[in-house]
Amino acid sequence: MSGGLFRRSIADLIPYEPGKPIEEVQRELGLDRVVKLASNEGPFPPFPAAVEALERATRDLNRYPDGGVYALRTALAEHHGVALEEVIVGAGADGVIDLLSQATLDAGDEIVCGWPSFPSYVLDALKLGGVPRKVPLRDHVYDLDAMLAAVGPRTKLVYVCHPNNPTGTANGRDELLAFVERLPEHVLAVIDQAYFEYVDDPDYADGVAELFKQGRRVVVLRTFSKIYGLAGLRVGYGIAPKDVVTATSKVRRAFDVAATAQAAALASLGDEAELARRRALNRTGRDELDETLRAHGLEPAGPALGNFLFADVGDGAALFDRLLRQGVIVRPLASFGAPEAIRVTVGTPEENAFFAVCLGQVLSGVS
């Protein structure tokens, strides 16, 4: 019936299928306890200062937010030592990927990314009639030489997911810096560091300090959804060249980022001690999960630097389903390009222990 109504470029896209709410899974399967280790949010709540700021912001919700996101952009610029005009704030880092895609891609233009990787790079390009060049990972890591070879005259954006969702791996400093150096001038490199604050590997490059501020033409993505515990509010940002920021301003909606999100993000900045505490807890939890998987004969990809682990299990959807019936929600990865694998997010020590019990039951055939 809808014949010529919808754009050809969206005909083959599959709508994002949100996971069922925990309460619904609990009710449907008659489970006492359900633990969600599926979306890489992590177990940490918003910082107390963010909660206070949120409460204050609710009193003014009759007003539209600041469309220019002035206070938050100013604070981020100061935090990173860049200019206000070099900061893009979006509805999550995902919102920034959308803005970058809209600002750069005409039909037929190309993006290059590794695969399996974060699906938005590909989906946002496809929506615009763009062409994704998905370059297979090598040993679960972005293959930067092959990516360079995939760049052509129509390539506009090259994404490096760093660390990569879903494998958790990242290219080392020298390799990343050399790659960006070798990219042709017509290409914009997007270094997605959504998990930056979790990483404590000395060979991991800070994209802002070591690329952007060294004059490289890159956009570096960060988010408040992960370690800052604000996934539900949708706020992330990019540090980008001024002309890129200006172009994204042309395609953004007037009031993209809610006032509450702006206020909570602003209040979250600067608590380095709490960030370090969370980073250390995450490392311990990740080590526990790693041991659990290995104890059951699975081999997580690595070294994993974020708050999640990737494991090849043969049939990701089947294991997801069996774990769900025990009360643990993990991420099957067909939409990320890895139907053979699952991704497990680091939870609280109790959640990690519950996962260990459930995995044991499922794999020993007790369930």
Ligand SMILES: Cc1ncc(COP(=O)(O)O)c(C=O)c1O
């Ligand atoms: C690599 C990567 N980039 C971007 C995002 C988007 O984060 P958000 O839109 O919540 O800021 C995610 C979220 O899972 C991610 O894993």
